[in-house]
Amino acid sequence: MITEAEQKVYDILDSLEIKYDRYEHAAVYTIEEANKLDIHIPGQLCKNLFIRNRKGDTHYLVVLDETKQVGLKSLAKQIGSSSLSFASEERLFKYLGLKPGSVSPFGIINDNESEVIVLIDRDITNAAVVAFHPNINTVTIGISYLDFEKFIKWKKNKLFYVDID
Template sequence: MDRKQIVFDYLGRYALRYDYYEHPAAPTIELARLYWRDDGSKHCKNLFFRNHKGDRHYLVVFDCDRNLAIRDLERRLRQGKLSFASEQRMERYLGLRPGSVSPFGLINDTENHVHLFLDRNLRQQHSLSFHPNDNTGTIVIPQAEFIRYLDGCGNSYEFIDLY
């Protein structure tokens, strides 16, 4: 099934409100900026990590206008040494490919293996923007609806100070 359609079906099943628009493939923030609409949402950067042993996985979501150094992130998350998870791990745990990572990948994590860290500053945003598990579109979802989505997924998550 189409990765986007899985997201749309999930959001529809739980009557979550969102807006959607399509654009050319945008696997990086730099490319995505070319297609973003001026809709007032905060566009997010989404990074997928694993711990040193490879038995824990983390999705880290933060403001796309900010940068994070892995060593700083390790200190803030207190999960030990981190590295970017491989493409195979990304597919296994989130059902995603590089360039399309988003919290909507948690739909595919039926065992709730991945822990989600979100920057606390995102809580102040009216709405957030993410790829719908495919980098040829953008979903804009109101903050309250996004929290409902996270609560429904069942994965553990927390808002923390990332910078």
């Protein structure tokens, strides 16, 4: 059964003429759990992290290769920010309308003021297909990387490319 939050993603993708492939699976809360699923999802699986600066007045959604770990100190230096930390569950819901385990770039649909800055690991820009949760952790969808950028630009959130080792 498709939830309202998930349908909202599909409606927007359809309106932007973005094709996607949908894969249902058991609920997963981490990339490690996703990798244990007995399902083949083509494309680059991505890890998505919701973080904030020290003051808590700037929020970032970091999209990176599933196998990478992000160093918050080096990322802060790279983007010219004060120290970074993971944002609280309350902030995640306030800005992206999401709960832990379902963090996704599609959460910016709920960012009415386009306040969240999207940081994309430059390495995933080479992927033909990228895969994300459609704001629910029991489904993963794959879209072309170019269509992913089209979606971000449509929403008008600031977008920067970063290098994550």
